[in-house]
Amino acid sequence: MWGLDRLSANSTPSGMPPMRRDSYSPAPRRPYPASGPGPLPPRPGLNPRSSSLNVLSPSASTASLPSTARIPNGAGRRRPGPGGAPPNVVDPLQVLEGILGGPPRKPIVHKGGIGALPTKPDELVEMIDFGGLSLHEFAAADAPQMRQSSPVHTYSAQSVEEYDNEKDKFEDLHRSILACDEVLKSVETYLTNFQSDLGAVSAEIESLQNRSIALNTKLQNRQVVEKLLGPAVEDISISPAVVRKIAEGPIDEGFLNALADLEKRSKTIHTRAKEQPDVKALADIKPLIFDLNNKAVERIRDYIVAQIKAIRSPSINAQIIQQQAFLKYKDLFAFLAKHQPELAQQISQAYVYTMRWYYLNHFTRYRTALEKLKLNVLDKYDVLGEDPTTKRGPLLSQTRGPPSTHDAFSLGRRLELLRNPSPSALTAYLAEEEKSAHYLEVPFRSFNLALIDNASFEYTFLSTYFAPSQNYHTISRTFSSIFEPTFSLGQTLTKQLVETTTDTLGTLLCVRLNQHFAFELQRRKVPAVENYVNATNMLLWPRFQQILDLHCTSLQKLTSSLPTRPSTAALLTSSSASTSTAPTTLTQKFANLVHGILALSSEAGDDEPVSVSVGRLRSEFEAYLTRLSKGISEQRKRERFLCNNYSLVCTILADVEGRLGEEVRAYFERARDGFDK
Numbered sequence: 001m002w003g004l005d006r007l008s009a010n011s012t013p014s015g016m017p018p019m020r021r022d023s024y025s026p027a028p029r030r031p032y033p034a035s036g037p038g039p040l041p042p043r044p045g046l047n048p049r050s051s052s053l054n055v056l057s058p059s060a061s062t063a064s065l066p067s068t069a070r071i072p073n074g075a076g077r078r079r080p081g082p083g084g085a086p087p088n089v090v091d092p093l094q095v096l097e098g099i100l101g102g103p104p105r106k107p108i109v110h111k112g113g114i115g116a117l118p119t120k121p122d123e124l125v126e127m128i129d130f131g132g133l134s135l136h137e138f139a140a141a142d143a144p145q146m147r148q149s150s151p152v153h154t155y156s157a158q159s160v161e162e163y164d165n166e167k168d169k170f171e172d173l174h175r176s177i178l179a180c181d182e183v184l185k186s187v188e189t190y191l192t193n194f195q196s197d198l199g200a201v202s203a204e205i206e207s208l209q210n211r212s213i214a215l216n217t218k219l220q221n222r223q224v225v226e227k228l229l230g231p232a233v234e235d236i237s238i239s240p241a242v243v244r245k246i247a248e249g250p251i252d253e254g255f256l257n258a259l260a261d262l263e264k265r266s267k268t269i270h271t272r273a274k275e276q277p278d279v280k281a282l283a284d285i286k287p288l289i290f291d292l293n294n295k296a297v298e299r300i301r302d303y304i305v306a307q308i309k310a311i312r313s314p315s316i317n318a319q320i321i322q323q324q325a326f327l328k329y330k331d332l333f334a335f336l337a338k339h340q341p342e343l344a345q346q347i348s349q350a351y352v353y354t355m356r357w358y359y360l361n362h363f364t365r366y367r368t369a370l371e372k373l374k375l376n377v378l379d380k381y382d383v384l385g386e387d388p389t390t391k392r393g394p395l396l397s398q399t400r401g402p403p404s405t406h407d408a409f410s411l412g413r414r415l416e417l418l419r420n421p422s423p424s425a426l427t428a429y430l431a432e433e434e435k436s437a438h439y440l441e442v443p444f445r446s447f448n449l450a451l452i453d454n455a456s457f458e459y460t461f462l463s464t465y466f467a468p469s470q471n472y473h474t475i476s477r478t479f480s481s482i483f484e485p486t487f488s489l490g491q492t493l494t495k496q497l498v499e500t501t502t503d504t505l506g507t508l509l510c511v512r513l514n515q516h517f518a519f520e521l522q523r524r525k526v527p528a529v530e531n532y533v534n535a536t537n538m539l540l541w542p543r544f545q546q547i548l549d550l551h552c553t554s555l556q557k558l559t560s561s562l563p564t565r566p567s568t569a570a571l572l573t574s575s576s577a578s579t580s581t582a583p584t585t586l587t588q589k590f591a592n593l594v595h596g597i598l599a600l601s602s603e604a605g606d607d608e609p610v611s612v613s614v615g616r617l618r619s620e621f622e623a624y625l626t627r628l629s630k631g632i633s634e635q636r637k638r639e640r641f642l643c644n645n646y647s648l649v650c651t652i653l654a655d656v657e658g659r660l661g662e663e664v665r666a667y668f669e670r671a672r673d674g675f676d677k
Contacts, residue, residue, distance in 0.1 A: 418513070
């Protein structure tokens with residue numbers, strides 16, 4: 001661009017810009033094709049990477065030209081001379097920089113080659129007529145002549161102002177392009193580094209792929225080998241958890257599971273060792289199995305001994321320890337008996353001694369508490385032929401106390417002990433604190449019920465806990481060793497209760513209770529207590545027979561004391577007192593006693609001595625009534641007397657059941673009907 005001073009030197013006096021020779025158009029001017037065979041150079045443009053906007057500064061006159069001279073503006077497609085451009089021509093851009101006074105520029109490389117400059121805006125392009133000269137010749141020519149011979153287009157002040165206005169925009173664009181160039185450089189650096197990193201990652205991925213292929217191959221091989229060797233190794237291997245549990249773990253379900261696993265492995269190893277004695281793995285694991293077995297035996301021994309010692313603690317319930325410590329872990333003793341049978345026998349013997357002491361001690365205390373119960377005492381004066389109110393003298397009061405108010409011949413509510421029995425025995429505390437009086441069957445039932453329950457539980461425990469190491473006979477002997485002193489204690493109590501009493505119904509009640517205990521033991525499948533039940537029966541039945549003998553003897557004595565014929569006074573006086581036909585008191589006692597015996601014998605068998613005893617007692621009673629009726633002088637009153645007594649007996653025996661009861665009731669009914677005429 002030419003300077004303002006040049007524009008002002010050629011301006012018209014009026015200050016108006018000269019008319020342009022060519023038509024003014026805002027569209028970019030189309031260049032004419034250059035002469036010569038070569039193609040036209042590309043239109044110079046901006047290079048976003050290396051372009052500079054210095055050429056677009058206000059001091060720049062025209063765009064850079066290629067090495068071939070451009071057709072002058074308005075020259076009408078003129079061609080240069082045949083000689084073309086002379087050699088060694090200075091770069092036109094440098095010539096322009098020298099003319100315009102700007103700093104020297106480095107040649108700019110574009111797609112069209114060296115020297116190609118970006119195209120200026122059409123508003124800033126000046127068309128100079130070089131007259132067919134090169135820039136160098138044009139610069140060397142006389143300036144005034146050149147100005148005269150070459151018309152120069154000038155711009156108006158408005159164009160300059162528009163250029164100034166657009167200058168800042170292009171400068172901002174230039175700075176933006178430079179900033180973008182810096183960003184692109186950093187992006188290029190990042191992409192270069194990223195490309196190198198991708199190369200490294202690709203190499204690593206390839207290495208990982210190779211390793212993955214190798215690992216897959218090894219895994220497949222290992223799976224094949226594990227499929228073949230896994231079951232064999234699993235059968236003879238013992239996990240560290242099992243070893244730790246046996247050596248250090250508490251005695252619980254986990255310990256039992258570890259013992260079961262150890263037993264399984266030991267059995268497998270023993271079998272494999274017999275089949276393949278040369279396998280080194282079996283030889284290596286045998287010492288571990290041996291040590292684990294010894295450790296397990298040691299811990300089991302300590303555990304069982306500790307529980308046996310706990311039973312000897314005061315106020316301890318042995319059944320709780322048996323259930324929660326022994327039966328819950330019964331496999332412990334089985335393991336001990338299998339690996340150390342001698343030690344298991346010693347521990348079993350220690351248990352037997354402990355439980356013998358336990359049961360004897362507790363049942364001794366229980367018997368002492370039952371002895372504190374107040375009992376209704378029946379002695380030799382409470383028999384049919386005796387009158388307890390008249391026979392007891394003042395000398396007997398010191399030993400027997402006041403006369404009792406109970407009925408020794410009536411069963412009453414005592415039968416409820418058999419029909420609706422209580423599921424539990426009387427506790428020692430209640431026995432000590434009880435104030436009311438009871439019959440002898442109450443302490444007998446309480447003691448024997450507690451004894452039967454404990455014996456049943458103990459026998460079941462022995463059969464369950466010691467069964468792997470002992471057979472039935474051994475368990476029975478062990479049971480007898482434990483309960484022999486306690487059974488002796490029970491027999492002593494039974495003998496003490498019945499040896500001096502004349503309570504016929506109480507003794508027979510004890511017999512029936514003992515029979516119920518026998519049935520219950522059969523139901524529970526505890527045959528070891530059968531000897532005790534039989535021994536108790538051997539104490540009760542003879543005593544029952546003895547008491548009935550006392551009744552018969554008493555009736556005999558009473559009958560023999562009666563007169564065989566009416567007295568003279570009775571014959572002379574016809575008083576109602578001497579000839580009364582009302583039933584006697586002895587008849588009611590006899591009927592109540594027989595009713596109680598028959599009620600307790602409703603399910604009696606033919607092998608029992610009850611029917612024989614009742615027959616004897618009935619014969620003695622009939623002899624008594626017959627002898628007593630002979631004291632009545634009138635035959636009609638005598639028969640009425642007998643009929644009334646038999647009728648009372650039949651009335652009392654009306655509700656008896658069982659075969660024996662029906663037979664006895666039918667007999668007395670026939671006797672009654674024989675006198676009821």
